Amino acid sequence: MRVFVIAGEASGDKLGAALMAGLKELTQVEFIGVGGPLMQAQGLESLFPMDELSVMGIAEVLPKYRHLMRRINQTAKAVLLAKPDVLITIDSPDFCLRVARRVKAASHIRTVHYVAPTVWAWRAGRAKKMAKVIDHVLALFPFEPPFMQAAGMDCDFVGHPVVAERVASMQDATDFRAKQGVGSAPLLLVLPGSRRGEVSRLTPVFGEALQRIMTHRPDLHVVIPTTGNVTDLVHDAVADWPVAPLVLDPRGMDPELYKRQKAAAFVAADAALAASGTVSLELAACDTPMVIAYDMNWISRQIISRMLKVDTVTLVNLVSDTRVVPEFIGKDCQPGPIADAVLSVLDAPGTQRAAMRLTMERLGKGSEAPGLRAARAVLKGLPGVRSEI
Template identity: 65%
Template sequence: MKVFIIAGEPSGDKLGGALMQGLKAQVPEVSFEGIGGERMLEEGLQSLFPMDEISIMGITEILRNYGALKARIRQTADAVVAAKPDVLITVDLPEFSLRVAKLVKEKSDIRTVHYVAPTVWAWRPGRAAKMAKHIDQVLALLPFEPPYMEAAGMRCDFVGHPVVTDPQASQSDEAEFRLRHDIGDAPLCLILPGSRRSEVSRLGPVFGEALGQLKEQRPELRYVLPMAAPVAELVKETVKGWPVTPILLDPREQGEAGKAEKRAAFAAADVALAASGTVALELAAASTPMVIAYDMGWLSRQIIGRLMLVDSVNLVNLVTDSRTVPEYIGDDCRPGPIADAVLRVLDAPQDQTRAMQQTMELLGKGGEAPGMRAAEAVLAGLREC
């Protein structure tokens, strides 16, 4: 069996590596060509070129590198057609992957599988119909996604979310973290202001004011902030103006130990104040109740607000079809309501705790690993065609 597999960013490389591992377990003679990073290379991939050449995000950056990206898209599509694989698997990064799949379909009948369904349930539903012209099968991370893809004419298999296999801190890790940072039995608030400069710059002042109100009402509350490496220096500058002094965890200084320290912080926290995003599932996996806040520029707020099809952006709320996680988005992203919500969740986390547990179960916790399920779905699709 020959597989051509493409990933363009670390999260996709993780998914791709697990899928390759699953395929190897079921088809010992499988071989791989494509583009990937460290995880996929460990599973036997020889990358056509370094993955980071296509790890480009944002309209401005894509336009700046458009010529080089277009050349890589054509080079990759030509390599797929020349390799004549049994299947082309593209992992996320739709700006690159779906263009490659389109060119491949124009020149061949190679089966195409896209791993990670686009969020057509949230906005731009027309993307599913466009994909269906050159994608045969979709592997979905969320249990409610298959009907959207199937309605557009593609096979779609829910294979589980990788968060269910992520390592978690133990009770002893949590206790050692509290001891190491002299927290004792004090309530602990986890602060997660985002991993992009724009997020930290916009949310930093709002979070700071909210924390000031929390300090007045709960002076015993302690704070910890695991920084994202790309914005660590900006975060350090931002918190200097805050009325509280959080424990800062810098991943640049600790390597693997830093990842363990972050997991321990998630487990030790009684409540989290976080920017909107996939971190919600990390918090749910750690059973850490949360309040979500997010804001963006005026133009983005107007455009996205008009395009949104759902009344929540939090995956715990969406997966469980509940609204137990408080969200303060756009105009609602204000210090007073955010601080009040943190206190409510801190005092009564039970409903959210149940919703987080249900979320993990619905995403596949306790079942077969997502990588193995993805491999089985790919093989089932090949047998059908």
């Protein structure tokens, strides 16, 4: 079996690697495509560096448009030349679906897209457009298949990868607190994002919020896990914060050791102030209550705010069908309200815990690993390919 697989950013690389591992467990398979280090560790030789595709936001994409179009055409030609049994595209729809469109226009190669578009949140018409080039969707959330099926695509809920992630033990958390000199003092986890634009926009707001929080919690400790591409930016951005945070730096550290350190910080924290995104699910998996805040480029904010169809973008709120996690998005991303919400969560952390547990249950915790479920779903659509299990 030959699989052409494409991922465009770190989260997709993780999904792709788990799916590739699942396929290798079920059948004989050869991989071609575009991916990051995790997918490469599963046997993929990437056509070009995946991080060329890690661009988010309408205004951010425009300066790189011509280069991205060249990569789209290059990738589509590589798919057609390889003649795979299936093309699997993972998230990054602006890139991946353009590749799929070119492939479908010139062949009958089966196309699978991993991660359903958020048509339940905004731009509902994307599903019908997507159905013209995608045969099958692998969904992360249990409420998504009906939207995809109504547009004419096969769709399987395969579970969210967060349920398969290792969660640190309480002993790990206690050891982390002791090593960092936190002891029994309150510890706030701050997560301003993994993209430079996010960090640049959010760290000043988070710093002002912390100024207000510290007047009520002067013994507060702060920890910021980072990704290597933004660590220097984070260090510069927090230099004038009212509290010197512990910045966890992955550079030069064994990746597995850093992963364990970050996992321990997630469990050790009393609460988190985080950018919007899948990190809310990581926090829920660790039973760490949170406040979510996010802002974006002004142009992107104006366009997206007019398209939103939901009253919350926080995934814990959506999956649990509650609104217990406070969120401050766009124009509401202001230091004062954020500070008040963080203080409230520190005072009453238990108010979110039932919703977090329900979220994990609904995302597949306790079931077969999502990567293996995704692999089974892919093979189900390829009746000519023999599964070994």
